[in-house]
Amino acid sequence: MLKITDLNVSYGAIHAIKDVSLEVNDGELVTLIGANGAGKTTILHAITGLLAPKSGKIEYDGHDLIKTPNHKIVSLGMAHVPEGRHIFPNMTVAENLVMGAHMRKIDKQTLKDEMEEVYEHFPRLRERTKQLAGTLSGGEQQMLAMGRAIMSDPKILLLDEPSMGLSPLLVKEILSIIKIFHEKGITILLVEQNAKMALSIADRAYVLEVGRISMSGTAKELMDDDRVKKAYLGL
Amino acid sequence: MSLFVQQIFNGLKVGSVYALVALGYTMVYGIIRLINFAHGDFIMVGAYTLCYTIPLMVNAGMPAWMAVVLGIVVCVIVGVVVELLAYRPVRKKGTNMTALITAISMSLFLQNTAQSLFGSAPKPITTIFDLEPINIAGVSIAGETLVTILIGFAVMITLTVVVNKTKIGRSMRAVSQDRQAAILTGVNVNRTITLTFAIGAALAALAALMYCANYPAASPTMGGMLGLKAFVAAVLGGIGIIPGAMLGGILVGLVESLSKAYSAVLTGGIITSAFSDAVVFMILIFVLLIRPAGILGKNEREKV
Numbered sequence: 001m002l003k004i005t006d007l008n009v010s011y012g013a014i015h016a017i018k019d020v021s022l023e024v025n026d027g028e029l030v031t032l033i034g035a036n037g038a039g040k041t042t043i044l045h046a047i048t049g050l051l052a053p054k055s056g057k058i059e060y061d062g063h064d065l066i067k068t069p070n071h072k073i074v075s076l077g078m079a080h081v082p083e084g085r086h087i088f089p090n091m092t093v094a095e096n097l098v099m100g101a102h103m104r105k106i107d108k109q110t111l112k113d114e115m116e117e118v119y120e121h122f123p124r125l126r127e128r129t130k131q132l133a134g135t136l137s138g139g140e141q142q143m144l145a146m147g148r149a150i151m152s153d154p155k156i157l158l159l160d161e162p163s164m165g166l167s168p169l170l171v172k173e174i175l176s177i178i179k180i181f182h183e184k185g186i187t188i189l190l191v192e193q194n195a196k197m198a199l200s201i202a203d204r205a206y207v208l209e210v211g212r213i214s215m216s217g218t219a220k221e222l223m224d225d226d227r228v229k230k231a232y233l234g235l
Numbered sequence: 236m237s238l239f240v241q242q243i244f245n246g247l248k249v250g251s252v253y254a255l256v257a258l259g260y261t262m263v264y265g266i267i268r269l270i271n272f273a274h275g276d277f278i279m280v281g282a283y284t285l286c287y288t289i290p291l292m293v294n295a296g297m298p299a300w301m302a303v304v305l306g307i308v309v310c311v312i313v314g315v316v317v318e319l320l321a322y323r324p325v326r327k328k329g330t331n332m333t334a335l336i337t338a339i340s341m342s343l344f345l346q347n348t349a350q351s352l353f354g355s356a357p358k359p360i361t362t363i364f365d366l367e368p369i370n371i372a373g374v375s376i377a378g379e380t381l382v383t384i385l386i387g388f389a390v391m392i393t394l395t396v397v398v399n400k401t402k403i404g405r406s407m408r409a410v411s412q413d414r415q416a417a418i419l420t421g422v423n424v425n426r427t428i429t430l431t432f433a434i435g436a437a438l439a440a441l442a443a444l445m446y447c448a449n450y451p452a453a454s455p456t457m458g459g460m461l462g463l464k465a466f467v468a469a470v471l472g473g474i475g476i477i478p479g480a481m482l483g484g485i486l487v488g489l490v491e492s493l494s495k496a497y498s499a500v501l502t503g504g505i506i507t508s509a510f511s512d513a514v515v516f517m518i519l520i521f522v523l524l525i526r527p528a529g530i531l532g533k534n535e536r537e538k539v
């Protein structure tokens with residue numbers, strides 16, 4: 001469904017992503033783990049066109065994403081929940097969700113029904129529909145960012161460190177929601193520093209180290225790998 | 236008392252012109268963080284368009300104010316062309332400073348173009364609204380004044396609805412609040428920026444109609460002081476904040492008008508009406524000392 005081949009990305013003289021290839025198949029939950037600064041966010045930004053790669057191929061569902069104008073990517077069924085949430089701070093919670101469905105041609109009733117569905121997944125958001133999103137807590141903003149992504153009716157969801165800065169309890173909540181989305185048939189690429197959490201729910205995983213894929217395999221294989229255990233699981 | 240009422244209406248009249256122009260500054264600033272110094276000159280473009288198209292309208296048997304439609308068309312074209320040919324390429328390559336210098340150059344370019352096309356002497360504009368004065372609370376108010384205030388408030392209400400309730404308005408707010416998130420939700424950022432310039436320029440054309448209905452002349456530099464005061468209004472209300480531009484515009488109009496009428500009396504002739512512009516700028520400095528982000532501004536990084 002999503003196939004990256006020999007991707008290279010640079011920030012000026014900094015060669016941040018080096019010959020990265022990775023693949024996410026239909027219905028999979030794949031995780032990309034790596035330390036801070038490894039280049040995880042950069043890869044997601046290249047996928048959704050927020051920055052232009054130096055070389056490589058990014059194919060999704062028969063489309064060449066590098067040639068697709070970035071604002072059109074969400075209409076292809078790819079939703080990106082960026083690092084740092086990036087909710088619209090001066091819009092209400094409800095307006096943020098409406099923005100999620102911005103490019104879809106749906107009637108008012110469908111919109112309302114789908115917002116209702118989001119509120120069912122995230123009851124905390126329902127209590128705050130009229131509140132400005134900038135005043136939400138970090139956990140609530142993460143939920144809103146995910147809810148907004150779901151409003152675009154995605155086939156694949158790219159999640160950039162959804163657990164960042166959240167309490168263990170909230171991480172668990174977010175985790176169970178990711179599982180629910182996955183069970184509903186949404187393909188997921190989960191980017192995480194929290195390897196333990198990510199590997200616990202993923203089918204397959206890639207390990208990124210200073211811009212290169214150093215290991216890949218099923219989540220189970222990597223969980224049992226000594227190097228992963230030492231470097232990422234703190235065992 | 237009657238002088239006071241007169242000055243309030245006067246202030247509201249000038250203030251609604253400032254408000255519409257301030258909206259153009261603030262909307263463009265909100266979306267690309269650029270002070271569009273050429274914005275004041277869009278009013279001048281609108282005024283010359285009115286100057287030459289009103290006679291055509293009248294000859295065709297239509298009301299003179301209908302010329303504003305052509306004024307809007309011309310201003311929107313000029314605004315969009317300035318954005319596409321000057322600002323956008325600079326934004327891609329340059330820094331904020333290069334963008335600012337480009338804006339100042341565009342302002343001078345428009346003024347010089349007007350001067351070479353129409354000469355530097357002001358061109359008179361035919362009567363736009365031929366109205367009788369109206370009696371309000373025993374005070375006679377010029378019909379033009381009331382019409383100007385009415386148009387100003389109608390436009391402000393319409394704009395508020397568009398920005399808050401329509402898809403286009405939501406796109407504009409999205410780009411101004413978080414450009415990355417706007418792209419990820421499918422907003423065409425470039426198109427939204429172009430549209431913002433178009434709306435700002437259309438507001439400048441309406442402001443030109445309102446201004447010329449009261450001060451019927453067009454000159455190459457007329458946008459200078461008008462634009463500067465509207466910019467002050469936008470900063471006063473909180474640059475980037477739409478209701479702030481409206482509030483700031485009305486306040487600047489009222490302060491200017493009241494200070495013209497009363498400053499000499501109140502200060503025993505020390506500050507005469509000739510200082511009314513200085514009074515406006517003094518108040519700006521004073522307000523910004525207390526509220527650096529403007530009256531409605533929050534002192535934080537995000538602005539609508």
Ligand SMILES: Nc1ncnc2c1ncn2[C@@H]1O[C@H](COP(=O)(O)OP(=O)(O)O)[C@@H](O)[C@H]1O
Pocket residue numbers: 011014016034035036037038039040041042043
């Ligand atoms: N805008 C930028 N300009 C220059 N270097 C950057 C920029 N963004 C990220 N980098 C660098 O690229 C590398 C990868 O960053 P990033 O993709 O954010 O890593 P991760 O998401 O894995 O923490 C880091 O060395 C970082 O310093």
Ligand SMILES: [Mg+2]
Pocket residue numbers: 037040041042083161
């Ligand atoms: Mg990151």
